[in-house]
Amino acid sequence: MNIQKNILLKDYLSFKIGGPAQYFAKVSDLKDLQDTLTWAKTEKQPLTILGGGTNMLVSDQGIKGLVLKLDFNQLEFENNKVKVGCGVPLAFLLNRSLEENLVGLEFAAGVPGTVGGAIRGNAGTYGVAMDSIVKKISYLDKNNELKEMEGSQANFTYRHSIFKEKKDWIIIEAEIELTKGDVGKARQIVKERLQYRQDTQPNEPSAGCIFKNVKFEDTDIEALKARKLEIEKFEKFKKIPAAYLIEKAGLKGHSIGGAKISEKHANYIINANKASFEEVIMLISFIKQQIRDKYGIQLTEEVQIVI
Ligand SMILES: Cc1cc2nc3c(=O)[nH]c(=O)nc-3n(C[C@H](O)[C@H](O)[C@H](O)COP(=O)(O)OP(=O)(O)OC[C@H]3O[C@@H](n4cnc5c(N)ncnc54)[C@H](O)[C@@H]3O)c2cc1C
Incomplete structure (x- = not known):
């Protein structure tokens, strides 16, 4: 210790x-x-x-x-299953899986962070997330006892899992199931996704997307269409990107102190110049108030705020 x-x-x-x-x-x-x-x-x-x-x-x-x-970094492959420690970077898991001719993790291309953090927040892209590959999770409960659950018991929904409800549980290890598949094609998808990120997301320090996207079911879609928002574009995933709303509200580039709404991607607040915690919090509040006033939508944070 x-x-x-x-x-x-x-x-x-x-x-x-x-x-x-x-x-x-x-x-x-x-x-x-x-x-x-x-x-x-x-x-x-x-x-x-x-x-x-x-x-x-x-x-x-x-x-x-x-x-x-x-820093639990164990990684063991057996056929199409992987036992992976919570501290393993998702990017490393993706690369090692491709080396083992396993596909199914392409959605994680460019998502930084560890397997533990990704399971807790059900991280993902393009409508695919950790819930699609996690079969078992071992964790410590509040009595410090090691337990195991099936992925299907983890209450996974959009950017959510049971580990956001049980704040004192700690994810230790997961069993992930992938597929033997066309690795050449998977590598091509990964390459394109990484390039797309490079082109559309900022390089400055950030915590990724600040807000969750807005589910269709939580909004008055007709009212938004009446305000000339092109909601049809988002029919496929049934979510309105928070970035779209923030950009439409004219907030790109707005800053408070050293915290700035990225010009490249409106759902990123970047630490442009030694931003303080307070400046970021003020900018988050400002965005929420603007989106509420303009579109009647209450944005919720994807970023975990720790005080
Ligand atoms: C540039 C950039 C791009 C991003 N793009 C995406 C994206 O495309 N899609 C996406 O979903 N996310 C994205 N994110 C957000 C972030 O990468 C993910 O949420 C990631 O899964 C967080 O993992 P982490 O290990 O860094 O978690 P941390 O930030 O370290 O922790 C996040 C939360 O999980 C808890 N936690 C961490 N590990 C454990 C554990 N083992 N047991 C219990 N609780 C734990 C922490 O206490 C905290 O509350 C992006 C972030 C950045 C900076």
Whole structure:
């Protein structure tokens, strides 16, 4: 058990915003994790889990209690199944799977972060997400006991899983099922997706998309059409991209302090110039208020805000 004090979190976060963790530990095996969790419980320290840090906005005041960086990096292939630790980067899993002639993870091309973070948020693109490949998940429950569930029990929906409901459960490992398939074609898809991202998404520090896309069922579609929004374009996925609404509202490029709505992709707030946590929060509120006023839609955050 190696618990450090006062570790600056922005170095671990893609947004490059965030103060110090009061206590910080990197753990890579179960025994070490359980010992560290027992310590936190005895010392009554609240717990925050950190995966790849690509979906988190952390306060400049930092995080009280213990921040645990999970580095479980095991990766075992057996036929078309993969047992993968929660700390394995999704990009690495994709590349290794292709080397094993397995396809099915192309949707993850360009999605940064770890397998654990991706399962918790059911990360995905183009209407395909982790729920399509995750068969089993092992996790620690709030009593520090190792449990296993089927993927079908994980309450997966759009950018959601049971791990957002049970905040004290920790994903340890997953069993993923892929398919033996046309790897040449899969590599081509991955290449095109990465190029598309390069062309359409910003390079500056960010936490990816700030808001979830808006489900058709949660909106008055006819009212939006009456406001000259081209909703038919989004019929296929039955979701209106938050980026589309923000762009239509004329907010691209708007900034507060060092935080700016990307000119390249309106659902990205970028850390353009040493943005503070507060500046990003103010910009998020501003966007929400504008979209509410213009379109009667309440945007909800995809980014995990940690204070
Ligand atoms: C440039 C960029 C592009 C992106 N594009 C996409 C995209 O196309 N699609 C998409 O879905 N997302 C996208 N994202 C968002 C992000 O990459 C995903 O949400 C990713 O899955 C987060 O994984 P992570 O390991 O970084 O999680 P973190 O940011 O470290 O954590 C996210 C949340 O999960 C919790 N968590 C992490 N690991 C565990 C665990 N093992 N057990 C329990 N809880 C855990 C954390 O406490 C936190 O609440 C993008 C982000 C960036 C910066």
